[in-house]
Amino acid sequence: MSTATADLAGGHAADGHGAHGHSADGHGADPHGHAHHPFHAHHFDSLEQQFDSGKLGTWLFLVTEILFFSGLFVAYVIYRTTHPEIFEWGHVHLNKYLGAINTAVLIFSSLTMAWAVRAAQLGQKKLLVTMLWITFACAGAFLVVKYFEYSHKFHLGLLPAGMFNPVMAEPVAGHDATGHGDAHAAGGHATGHAADSHDVIHGPPPPPGAGIFFSIYYAMTGLHAIHILGGMALIAWLAVRASKGHFGPTYFGPVDYVGLYWHLVDLIWIYLFPLLYLIH
Numbered sequence: 001m002s003t004a005t006a007d008l009a010g011g012h013a014a015d016g017h018g019a020h021g022h023s024a025d026g027h028g029a030d031p032h033g034h035a036h037h038p039f040h041a042h043h044f045d046s047l048e049q050q051f052d053s054g055k056l057g058t059w060l061f062l063v064t065e066i067l068f069f070s071g072l073f074v075a076y077v078i079y080r081t082t083h084p085e086i087f088e089w090g091h092v093h094l095n096k097y098l099g100a101i102n103t104a105v106l107i108f109s110s111l112t113m114a115w116a117v118r119a120a121q122l123g124q125k126k127l128l129v130t131m132l133w134i135t136f137a138c139a140g141a142f143l144v145v146k147y148f149e150y151s152h153k154f155h156l157g158l159l160p161a162g163m164f165n166p167v168m169a170e171p172v173a174g175h176d177a178t179g180h181g182d183a184h185a186a187g188g189h190a191t192g193h194a195a196d197s198h199d200v201i202h203g204p205p206p207p208p209g210a211g212i213f214f215s216i217y218y219a220m221t222g223l224h225a226i227h228i229l230g231g232m233a234l235i236a237w238l239a240v241r242a243s244k245g246h247f248g249p250t251y252f253g254p255v256d257y258v259g260l261y262w263h264l265v266d267l268i269w270i271y272l273f274p275l276l277y278l279i280h
Contacts, residue, residue: 037251051253058257062264065227069268072220076275079212089206090213091279093158098149099277102142106266109138116238117259120252125245128255132239135262139232146225153214156201160218164211169200220272227265234258 037047080087116131157165238255241247247255 047250051256054253054257055260058260062260065264069220069223072216072223073271076216076220079216083207083209083212085207086210086213087279089204089210090217091277092203093153093156093201094217094277095149095152096277098145099273102145103269103273105138105142105145106269109135109142110263110266112138113235113259113262117252117255120242120247120255121249123248125242125247128242128247129239132235132242132255136232136235136239139228139235142228143225146221155199158201158214159211160215161209161211164206164214166206166210167200168205169202217276220276224265224268224272227268231258231262231265234261 112131112135116128116135119125119128119131153159155167157167159165235258238247238258241254
């Protein structure tokens with residue numbers, strides 16, 4: 001018989017059934033009476049070889065993703081070094097509290113994703129499905145927060161270079177160069193705008209080229225958001241398959257591969273948050 005059959009007969013099936021039993025997901029034996037896993041691709045000698053090949057392919061893919069984002073990080077370093085005043089002005093108009101919430105959400109989603117992988121390895125179907133959907137919900141929450149961030153910046157005209165047109169509050173008597181002062185003493189109003197309104201930008205005017213900061217911001221966070229969407233599609237696909245009992249101790253590769261991808265997406269955000277939101 002093939003090497004794959006020998007591996008399964010030799011104890012590779014974690015459910016304890018021999019060559020004449022059932023595979024871990026409950027499917028029956030082949031016509032010759034030997035165990036055959038329905039997701040064992042014919043061009044691999046064994047499920048173990050199939051898993052290792054998939055893991056290697058996933059790592060190679062993640063290396064290309066790192067190289068992809070590296071170009072943006074290089075652009076960040078160059079402009080941050082040559083135009084520090086642009087970044088000092090721009091980061092003030094990012095909401096670090098929403099950024100911190102999204103950081104916590106993604107860190108928690110990494111925990112639930114790792115838990116899902118472990119549940120798949122142990123054959124805990126219900127727990128696996130639950131952890132996958134929780135991870136999916138966390139990803140959705142991240143995008144909802146990002147939507148509100150983006151929409152507010154669009155409203156204020158904080159757009160990429162070429163479209164950058166910030167809606168600045170008109171000067172109020174008593175304001176100093178930092179945008180603070182006795183605005184409330186002046187009646188609490190800028191000309192035509194409330195001094196505490198969120199519809200205009202208060203403070204010093206943007207330095208020349210300030211749109212470069214927001215070009216980098218949208219490029220980095222937008223590309224990251226696209227990867228979040230891709231991750232959500234993959235996690236939903238896993239959850240549907242998991243609900244059908246496709247994963248178990250002998251076959252959990254897809255859950256592991258998507259978990260690696262998701263951890264990289266989370267790790268990239270952990271770098272983006274301080275680089276963009278916490279500039280000093």
